[in-house]
Amino acid sequence: MAKQPPVGTRSSEDSGSTKLYPKIFAMTEQRVSYTLDSTLETVDSAEQAASRIASEAGFDDDEVMRIAMAVREAAVNAVLHGNAYDPGKKVSLAFEQTGGNLVITIRDQGKGLDLEKIPDPLAPENLLKTSGRGIFLIRSFMDEVHISPSQTGTEIKLVKHVHGPSEGVKEASQ
C-alpha cells in the first residue's frame, strides 16, 4: 500500500523521492522535515507521520501510540496556541534518528509558550478543567521533552530512546 507523507511542503534535507520516505531510517540519511500549514489537517498528518516513523524505527504498538499522541499534542499546541490558525504562519516538523534516539522537533511561529502559565493538570483544583493537559501528556509519553519558547515561536523537542528498556507510561511531572 502506498504511504503518503503529511500534507505540506517537504524540505530538501531528504533528497530522495517521496516514495523512499517510509524507508528513511533504513537509509544513511536520517532526517526528514516538513513545513506545514496551521490547520487541523496538520495535526492529523503529524500524528500519522509519527506513527509510521515510530513503527518503522522498531517501537512496539504501545510505544508507537504514545509517540504519535505526543506528536499530536505538540502539533495541536503549535497550530492552536502557537500560530492560532494563522494562515501566514507555519509549523515545522522534523524526525531524526540519531545516537539511538528518535528525536522529533515541532516548531511554531507564535508568540512563545509561557511555561509559567501552564497549570498542573493533576492539582485537585484543576482536575475538572477542560484544557491544559497537552504538555502533561507529552511529558508522560516521551523519555525527554525540551520546550524552548522564544519571541518568534516555540520549539518542542521530543526524544524517545529507540533501544531503551520498556518503561511503560512514566509518572509525569510538570
Next chain:
Amino acid sequence: MKTSTRQVNGVTIVDCSGRITLGEGSVILKDVVRELLSKGQKKILLNLGDVNYIDSSGIGELVSAFTTVRNQGGELKLLNLTKKVHDLLQITKLYTVFDVKDDEASAVKSFS
C-alpha cells in the same frame, strides 16, 4: 466518531465509536450531550467500548460533558473503557473523578 443512542430503563446509553479528538470527535460528543440535556434526558451512560483513541481535547470534552450534566442535576457515567482510554484517565487522575462502569446492566441500575 460516530454515536447512537438508546434508552434502557430511563437511562440514555450513548454508544460511541472511533476517536474523540480535537475537531469533529469532540464536537459530536458536545452536541450529543447538549441535545440530550435539552430533551430532559439527564441520566447518560457513555459507552466508550469502541473508542480506541482520545486526545487531550477529547479528555477535555469528557470533563465538560461530565460537569455540564452534573450542573443540570443529572449524572453522566462511563462504560466499557478500552485499555488505552483507561490508561489515559489513570495518568490524568480522572479515573476516580468519573464514575466508570464495566457492566451495562449494573451501570443502568446504578443511576439514582
